[in-house]
Amino acid sequence: MKNNRNKEFLVGLIFMVILIITLIYKFILGDYEKIFRIGLTFVTICLTYLLYKKSFLKGCKIIYYINLLFIFLSMYLASVWDFYSIPNYDKFLHLLSGAVIALIGYVLFIYLTTENSRKEINSLTAVIFVVIFSTAMAGVWEMWEFTTDSLFGFQAQNNSLVDTMWDIICGSLVGIITSIPIYMHSKGKKIKIINMIIKDIEKNKK
Incomplete structure (x- = not known):
């Protein structure tokens, strides 16, 4: 188990090294707005590892x-390297997030x-739980985007109710x-x- 957890730490560390290299590059270019986003990504990686170690996601x-x-696709590629400019990339992320959130649920x-x-x-109990959890978290994510847009001047929601609602629909639908499998x-x-998920969870509940 210790060796396996070292692997998870190593993967997170590699991601952080990539962020540091990117931060230096953006600093040289004077792209300070991206430096802030890199900082947010760094904090998110730390929180993800903390959840993996201490929460119900343990192990x-x-x-x-x-x-x-x-995180790599959304916060790094999309926010730091402007992949949001790719048509429908935002919708792709919200579709993917639906699957991620469902599995977490x-x-x-x-x-x-x-x-x-x-x-x-x-x-059907597990299915109902997962569907309700996914729909709720799709809404919570939009609240988060609205908050960051308002506080930091981001444009995650494109100032559009239509965009927001389609994002919630995409996450909920997936x-x-x-929930089918x-x-x-x-x-x-x-x-x-x-x-595999059940095996990991049951092993770490003991």
């Missing part, structure tokens, strides 16, 4: 790596239950789609990624 390697990938569901209780409750797993179907 869940798959979720940790997925979260780092999403399922991890929370596993953490709050036991193997025996999951066998006894209705198979959250619903992601979760339901299949609860009915006895073997889903590899879900089996």
Whole structure:
């Protein structure tokens, strides 16, 4: 377990080294607004690792790596290197976030239950939990974007209610789609990624 966790720390450290190199490059160019975004990304990586070590996500390697990938795509490529200028890149991120949030919701569901209780409750319970969690977090994410836009002058929401609503729809829709394999797993179907997540969580609950 110790060696595995060292690997997770190493991946996060590599990401931070990339950020430091990028920060130096942006500083030389005088692009100070991007330096602030790099700082936010750095803090987010630290918080992600802290959650991996201390929260209900403890020891869940798959979720940790997925979260780092999403941070790389959204906060690093999109915000630091302006990938948001690519048509529909924002919608791609919100679609992807729906799957990420749904998996996190399922991890929370596993953490709050036991193997025996999951066998006894209705198979739809996990699905309903994940769908509601995904929809709620899609809304919370838009609140976060609205807050950062208001405080720091960002343009994540493009000052558009239509953009905001489509973002929520994208995240919620993929959250619903992601709940399908979760339901299949609860009915006895073997889903590899879900089996791996459950194994990680159960191992670290002991």
